[in-house]
Amino acid sequence: MPVFNFISNGDVLFHLPVPGFCSFRYGLALLLHFVNMGISGQHTCLSLTIVTMVNRTDTSGVPNASAGQKLDDTKNPVYNWSPGIQGVILSSFSYGAIIAYIPVGYLSGRFPVKKWIGSAVFLSSVFSLLTPGAAHLGPALFIVCRALQGLSQGIVIAAQNAIWVKWAPTLERGRLISVSYSGFKLGSFLVMLGSGFICDLLGWPMVFYILGAFGCVLSLLWFILFYEEPKDHPWISIREKEYINSSLAQQVSSRRQRLPIKAMLKSLPVWAITLSVFAYMWSASLFAVYTPTYLSTMLHINMRENGLLSGLPHLCAYICGIVAGEMADFFHSRKIFSLLTIRKLFTTLGLLLPVIFSLSLLAPGLGFHGTVTLLVLASASLNFSMVGGFINVLDIAPRYYGFLNGVEILVGTVGSMTSPLAVGHILSQWMDSKLAEEEERHQMENQPPPRKVPGFCSFCYGLGVLLHFVNVAVMAQVSCINLTIVAMVNGTDTSGMPNASAQEKLDDTKNPVYNWSPGIQGVILSSFSYGAIIAYIPIGYLSGRFPVKKLVGSALFLSSVFSLLTPGAARLGPALLIVCRVLQGISQGTVHAAQHATWVRWAPPLERGRLASISYSGEDSRMAAF
The missing domain is CATH 1.20.1250.20 (MFS general substrate transporter like domains)
Structure with missing residues (x-):
């Protein structure tokens, strides 16, 4: 649908069509889409490759005992890492990311972000290239490498939020931000889709090498194509520039503005938004990290099928995120619902529906197709939250959007960091109990038959x-x-x-x-x-x-x-x-x-x-x- 700009010239009001999807603001959303796709792939690939990296038949949990000698070649080194160590490795990315969110979110509202994002994407790609070597040297160095990669990607995630304060018109925020954020899901889908084949044909280290090289290319494109504000862009049309500036005219710049920390701490909307982001990232991390392991354990499928099925929820979540953005802006522009109702509606759908679908996995007799369907629906419906809590801060406090978004993502990362740890601990306890039960059953089978002893008369x-x-x-x-x-x-x-x-x-x-x-x-x-x-x-x-x-x-x-x-x-x-x-x-x-x-x-x-x-x-x- 065309968008119109209003320009006053005396008593005459001109209606000038403004470029829609073929515009530089949508081009910027698409560029961020690919940046997020690249860093998401670097982050998510470990969830699938760890199935190949770890020796599932040895539960001794030796820190870094290579079992590569069991393979015909060295393209797929295998390590004996316990579920507890695996949980730490899978969550170590968040240890670095959590450091960056608040300071970068605050500074991104005061200083240009072009160099920050470009350099951070490049560093994340370098650490992806170093990951196979770090894994070979031991889990400790592997964890450090993942934490530093998390720090780099935390800078990208926190800094990009400030871009939409200058580039996103009010009636297009849901659409633009959902397009850029949906890159996270597309990256996860493509990685899950292709990693299984790459692991089988070339070995799991090649997954990290390919994604690292792709990230370096994205970093170069970012430095060439990105401009801080519409007024600095040399090729943007006057109509689009005036449309963006007039739409954002009511916003006040956060530069030279003191942060009202006390008012933020007392704000119930800020707390509600932060808790919703925590719930979203806890669930998203749980689905992303353990879906391949769940499919491998429960459905007993091979690596290629695991990659295809693990990527399917991300593809559906990618589509769901874009559709949610279109729906939110449609409801807002047509005034079907108020802006507050729209944010609450999509946040509720994004947090409640995954719980219902996840609990339905416990139903007996689901079978192969029922299990996959529920996993897809749970992961896809979670993305309704993208046009709920994540954007809501931009509605209520645009001048402090970078800082507040950094805070909410920091709290959310605590959820994404602790959920793999919690699941890893639970799985370790479960495996220990199963081993103890098996040992007890074995001992009872080897015991001689019990002698007859007195019963009640004893x-x-x-x-x-x-x-x-x-x-x-x-x-x-x-x-x-x-x-x-x-x-x-x-x-x-x-x-x-x-x-x-x-x-x-x-x-x-x-x-x-x-x-x-x-x-x-x-x-x-x-x-x-x-x-x-x-x-x-x-x-x-x-x-x-x-x-x-x-x-x-x-x-x-x-x-x-x-x-x-x-x-x-x-x-x-x-x-x-x-x-x-x-x-x-x-x-x-x-x-x-x-x-x-x-x-x-x-x-x-x-x-x-x-x-x-x-x-x-x-x-x-x-x-x-x-």
Whole structure:
């Protein structure tokens, strides 16, 4: 659709058509598209090549033990890196990138960015060329090389945001930025598409060499074709220059402007945008890094098929990002939705839909096509966020766009950095548990058949029955007051006198009655727990180090003594009754905590549930006392 410019000449208003897609601002978006495609390929290629670089059959996790001798040639060196080391390697790129975002985002709003981006693209390409050698020398040097490459690409990502403050008209921001950012997804797709074939035919090191050479060419083109502002471009038309300048006339330059840090920290929109970017980059990193490994593990496909299928989500995400930009600008230009509603709508779709599709992967019976389809939908729908939170800062604070965008990408990179680490740690724990289960199963298979031993008519079951009755006794002593207090308290007198006996109302003295208020009754009923809670931790610790026979026997005797003293204590006053119940709680807490250590020595692993349930069921038999 043509775009019109409005030029005032006295009382006459001229409508002049402005170049649309065949314009220098779209040419700049396309140049950034290819720059982002190149650096994204350098970043993402490791997610697929690491499948070939790592020996999956050896889980010893030796830091850099080359298994290249197992291959017919040396085109594909293989290393025995554990899942934990792989997680560090995959996330090491973010360690460097995270350093650059805020300072570069701030400085890009104050100084020209042409040399910054061109030099950073060149350095990233050099580190890509050095990657195979660094991997051969050890994982430590490999991690350092990836971190420095991350630092270089962090400069590119943070600095390019300031370009659109000067080049993107208000009604075309979504379209232009989505075109430039979609290069990240196209780069990932092309790398996934071609890396599998390159690894099979030429070896995984060639992936890094080809991408490094391509990046050097992009750096040269950047220095030749890019200009800081429309007014500096020698070939841009006057119509397009005036259109851009008139559209951005309301913006104020951030140069010589102090950063309102306090206002930014108090701004809820800034926090909301930052958290949405964190969620996006956490998910995007997870999909990009572990999709090849997931496909290889779950679907058992070869390297070429893995490359094709791993690239498919990136292709769909690339298309989805461009379509989202077109839709956002269409809704804005036609005033179908407000700008705020558009940003919220696309952010919500970009964060909610991937969660739904990812959880659907857990459904049983998906099969090959169902798994691939859900992975594609999850990765593609994530790109709706590109015209949500990522652009929203340009709407609310264009003069500080570079700095704020650097902050939000920094926070987002924390997500992209920690998600591979978290998954690597989880996979390491899972592999350790699987190895332990396999070892235990192997030991059980090699054990001689078990001899027949006595069952219920045995001493261990006799001990279970003995503890059953011990628990019956102690729990009856605990719970009896819940019922007897109904007879002990005068329910018709609410004066709350501490211990005024009302036994004159009875014919005999077998049921002394006391005028205790509901508050006092509550303290009496809960006083048992005050003592029991003191005993649990120290007795639980000591019972594992010392014999429990005397502990349990003595505590049971003391609890019974305090039960005998309870009526006299009640007659002397509620305070003494409370003390008596607290001491009884300490005694019974000792019984309860110490008896657990008994089953460490007496319960066979295959009978622990049966024996423990017999003894503990005595606690539920206390109601028989009533």
